[in-house]
Amino acid sequence: MTDIFLSRPTDVPENQQQGLNNLQTLLNFAELNPRTLGSTDYPNESPLNEIIQILQTCSGMLVLGYPKFIVEQGLVKGVKITEPIKLASEWNQIEATLAYSSQMPLLIICDKGVSFGFFDRGAANCFVHEVDFSDPQWCMSVPIQGAIQKWKERIAEYNKRKKNETKHTEESKRKLISLKNDLLEMLEKKVYNKKHNQSVNPNFDYSAANLGSGCVSPLSEFLHRNVETAYEQNMRRSGNKTKNQVLNELNESYPDVYAKLVELFDREGFNKEDFDKCFEI
Known part of the structure; x- marks a missing residue:
């Protein structure tokens, strides 16, 4: 079963209840599990927070625009209305906006005469289907069956895209962790410690004696791409990454991480925790 968000009032008029029951049966038959705050899910926090949490587990939204308000007298943009206006719940508008902003597949069905917001044709890049909710068989009509x-199908495509994005994100994180470990190993290769007045190997630039206890000098020079040395040539021939390769990959694939490293390495001192924070994405 695929979870979908069903945006609807908690209670509907008695003469429209059977049509809603038939729709829920149809959705279950299509292996779609409708979730609605106040009906299938009950809040522990504010309603809006709960809706956002439920949406994170759903793959689509079906909006049912039942008339909540009927305006018989008044003005619209300064013009007196000549016939009653049906308005759906404000939560329909909020929930539809959240789904639309996340590019979630959206299906909008409303009772005849319901208008404004998402129920106005052309307001969003999706068709608004108008039916008579008092008809128990409204969901069995050919247009609604085809729309569902x-x-x-769009839900299936959405899930496939989300799965690929998740896979890409996981692969990206694994690559970043690998680059971090490569860089950390290189930093610990050579010791630069003012306390012991040890010399720096110019072929390898600076490194840290012990990142755990904090670096004692700026390491900005370490981030300079040095001319390929004999050491780097040997590393490359043995199949290991060189410093230049690691820095290039970081700068090209993770520019934000690289920028944090540049800022960190310009400081007078930092520790392993500071180093690890640079790789948080």
């Missing part, structure tokens, strides 16, 4: 099928 198309929406379900």
Whole structure:
């Protein structure tokens, strides 16, 4: 079963309840599990926070615009209305906005005459289907059946895209961890410690004696791409990454991380915790 968010009122008029029941049966038959705050899920926090949390586990949203308000007298943009205006719940608008902003597949169905916001044609890049919610068989009509099928196909595509994005994110994190370990190993190769007045190997620039107890000098020179030395040539021939390769990969694939390292290495001192924070993305 695929979780979908069903945006609807907690209670609907008695003459429209059977049509809603039939829709929920149809969704279950299509292996779609409708979730609604106040019906299938109950809040422990503010309603908006709960809605956001539920949406994070859903793959699509079905908005049902039941009329909540009927305005018979008044002005719209300064013009007196000539016929009643049906307005759906404000939560329909909020929930639809959250789904639309996250590019989640959206299906909008409303009762005849419901308008404004997402229920106005052209307000969003999705078609608004208008039906008679008092008809118990409204969800069985050919247009609605076809719309649900198309929406379900879009849900499948959405899930596939999300899965690929998650896979890409995991691979990216693994690569970053590998580069971090490579860089850390290089930093610990040679010792530069003012206390012991040890010399610096110019072929390898600076490194840290013990990142755990804090570096005692700036390491900005370490981030300079040095001319390939005999050491780097041997590293490359043995199949190991060279310092230049690691720095290039960091700068190209993770520019934000590289910028943090540049800033950190210009400081007078830092420790392993500071180093690790640079790699948090």
